[in-house]
Amino acid sequence: MHRTNEPRPPASRLRIGSAPDSWGVWFPDDPHQVGWDRFLDEVAEAGYTWIELGPYGYLPTDPARLRDETARRGLSVSAGTVFTGLHRGEAVWEETWAHVAKVAELTREAGAGYLVAIPAFWRDDKTGEVLEDRELTPAAWRDLSRLTERLAHRVREEYGLRTVVHPHADTHVDTEEHVVRLLDTTDPDLVELCLDTGHYAYCGGDSVRLIETYGRRLGYLHLKQVDPEVLARVRAQDLPFGPAVAQGVMCEPPLGVPALEPVLAAARPLGVDLFAIVEQDMYPCPPDRPLPVARRTRALLESYLDG
Known part of the structure; x- marks a missing residue:
């Protein structure tokens, strides 16, 4: 029997931000990218107060x-x-940790609380060269789950950061089946999910259903959309992610899928503080394109939250 006087969990406080990705930044240094000072100037001018390091x-x-x-x-x-x-x-653990520790230290010193961990690509995101098998063996899945837990534990103990795993196109953690497998084989107290709505849709997933099913594992959101028509061409041609982005597979909201208002509505009742970071992949892009898009996207998201 439902008791009407039972306290409801508080609604999540969604903190909207953006990232270098939305300014066409994929690499530390690249002639096709805007400089970091211009990115900082423009992300602030667009009205955001939260950013990622990129x-x-x-x-x-x-x-x-x-x-x-x-x-x-x-x-x-x-x-x-x-x-x-x-x-x-284990063969890659020490090298991986050396890189993670460097990033985690800067992340902590910058005052942030999260480390977004993206699995390695099975094919090169620029050239399409196949680097590994598309599917992991059972032994590789065990290593992935076990070492992800170890990484998250060490990051938390040494740097005080929460690790959120980011499913990503052209990696081994991409589809609903793979995302669920990783979540089901890792400790929920250590390994949280960074749900990227664009990548998940790109790989055939339903973000709202994932939030409704695994909401307690959701630690972080990346907000983006895919263009269904471009995605159909990408799938038909089996294009790697880099060329797909160059063709415009990730598009400005609200022109693509998934609809972001239902995603935010599904996340709000979780009762946790949650970052919702806009990440519209646009590499490469004209330097004057990102700022107007960022302004419009922020206004759109704010309208969803105010509604």
């Missing part, structure tokens, strides 16, 4: 300078990002 080395890596550059623009950092290949087992 690829290590794009923003200043000196903690004092990074804090100064972000603070004087009214910006705060929510997370850093690492790519990992933990399915390869």
